Every structure is written in structure tokens, then in C-alpha cells.
Amino acid sequence: MMTANNADDPDNDYGWGIVNLTEAIFYHPEGDIVVEHFPVTFATEGMGSYRVSAEITCDHGLNVGELKVFWNTTGVEPFDAIPMNSAGGDSFYADIPDQGSGTTVYYYIYAQDSYGLSGLQPLGAPEHLYSFIVGSPRFYDGFEVGTYAWVTGGDGKKWGLSADYSYTGVLSLTDSPLGSYESSSNTWVAMRAGVDLSTVNSALLSFSHRYKIYTDDFGYIEVSTDGGSSWEQLGEAISGAQDSFVEETRSLDDYVGEQDVRIRFRLTSDVFDNQDGWYIDDLNIILNPTGVEEESGDQVPLAFSLSQNYPKQLDRDSLFDSRG
Ligand SMILES: [Ca+2]
Ligand SMILES: [Ca+2]
Secondary structure, three states: OOOHHHOOOOEHHHOEOOOOHHHHHHOOOOOOEEEEOOOOOOOOOOOOEEEEEEEEEEOOOEOHHHOEEEEEOOOOOOOEEEEOEEOOOOEEEEEEEOOOOOOEEEEEEEEEEOOOOEEEEOOOOOOOOEEEEOOOOEEEEOOOOOOOOEEEEEEOOOOEEEOOOOOOOOOEEEOOOOOOOOOOOEEEEEEOOOEOOOOEEEEEEEEEEEEEEOOOOEEEEEEEOOOOOOOEEOOOOEOEEEEEEEEEEEEOHHHOOOOOEEEEEEEEOOOOOOOOEEEEEEEEEEEEEOOOOOOOOOOOOHHHOOOOOOOOOOOHHHHOOOOO
């Protein structure tokens, strides 16, 4: 993966020395088609349709008659095409028809510029696809198709994707994709949009993680209910060493009733002993809808089932050579 001689100065333009996958994914040469899309996360049977929205731009103009969403329920060819409609400005949308509860819907966005050149989102489509499960009351991110659902900020290295470790697929989310975190870091990654907990009676955050964080440095899990303006800590901070992925769960019951609940991961460090940092994968926010009776005792309610539900096994070889 790493071409060490260019590690400090990667040249994404020519595809060699790429060491920061997030930078590479977001890198668009001038004139390219840029598709900004927040993946569909919630869909239930009876909604009528599931809207796929995107901001699509191109310096030299788009062929707006050739903007499409391709979708199906198998994840492999062939796909059905739906033309995207204008929603004003650079915004376009297409509506995928209603599907039965439990159906997995796969999709990607196709765009063409005025020269007839095309672009796909997510990159690598149709091998790599967005997906959602109809009727699945949850937000899920396995970090395989980019960090579209997240925004980064703070001081220190920028959170991004890493192929060094993963719990599902080949990628995970980490604070310091290249080596160790920096001294005096205060760097974070937060959900770009909120989850609606106003119609549920219970909610749970679950993710898998591994970490190497010096004892005076900390990883915090935080929650916002005001669109990311303010954050409060959710449970214990993370510190020390955990050498293999373990599942972590945090109750979100205190936030039931809120309409915009976002999760943030934040790493802070002092000036001593910087280490590799924090790897997060397979993140779920699992909702127990109002009206679903919770079982008593120690049994986990059905809606909280944490069964592995990774939608599509990605082909490792299509992304990377063997990782050793
Ligand atoms: Ca993953
Ligand atoms: Ca690191």
C-alpha cells in the first residue's frame, strides 16, 4: 500500500505515493465531475420511494440529461437506471421505488459532463456500491465507500480511512492514517447529518474498535443534539492499548426524543509519547421503534440484534494488493 519514498509528499495526481486514502478519494483534478452525496440511511416499506440526492458540479458544465441513479436489489449487474431531476442549482435527485421490508437496495450515481466524459460515485462503482436495508431501523457505516457521512476538524492529523486494520471489509476510520497522532492533538470526526430519535423508545450506539493511545492521551465518544454546535461526552473515555477489534456499545437512551442526534469521535494528546491511535469500524446506531415491546430480564430486545449485516463483501483485490 505504501510507497515509502513519497510518503511525505504524495502525488495524488498520478496515483503513486497515495498514502491518505481520504485525500485520494476526495481529490478531483480541475474539470472533473464532482458528486457530493450523503448516502441513504433510512428507508421503510410504505414510504413510496427512497430519495437519492446529490450536489453535482463540473467546471465545464454537465450533460444534465445524463445524470442517473443506477440501482437494484442484488448488488451485481444488471442495474436499473433512473434519470435524476433538478432540485435547483447544483442539486439533483432520483427516487428509488418502494421495496419490501428486509430488502437490501444497492445503488450508485452516474454523471456525464458536456464533453461526454462520465464519473461514478462511489468510486469503483459498480464493484463498490452504496446500500441500505429497507425497514432496518439503524444508521450503519462500515467505512468502505469513503467518509461521505462524516466531517473532520480540530487540531492535529485529520481523521480518515486506513487499510492497515479493518473489522469489516478492508477499511476502517482512524485519527491518524499515517503513523502516530501528533502532540497536543485535539482532532475529531463527526456525523455530517443527524439521526432522528424522536419516534423511538430506545437507541444504542455500537462500533468495533482497536487502539493504541498513550495513558495521558484520550479518545472521546461524544453526542450532539444541536447540529454539532455543542457536544457532551458519552460514557468513559478510551485510553491505553487494545490490540484487536472489540465491540463497544453506548446507550443513547438519554437522547430519545431528540430529532438530530450526531456522534463524534475526538482524540486528544499531550506532548509526550505519541502512538498509533484509534481505529473504528462497523458503526451502527440501532433504533428500537416506539411500539416495539422490549423483553424483560437480561435478554436483548430483538430490534437490538447486533448480527453482522455487512451488505456486500467487497473484493479486496479490486482495491489493494495483499496487505501482508
Ligand atoms: Ca470496514
Ligand atoms: Ca495512526
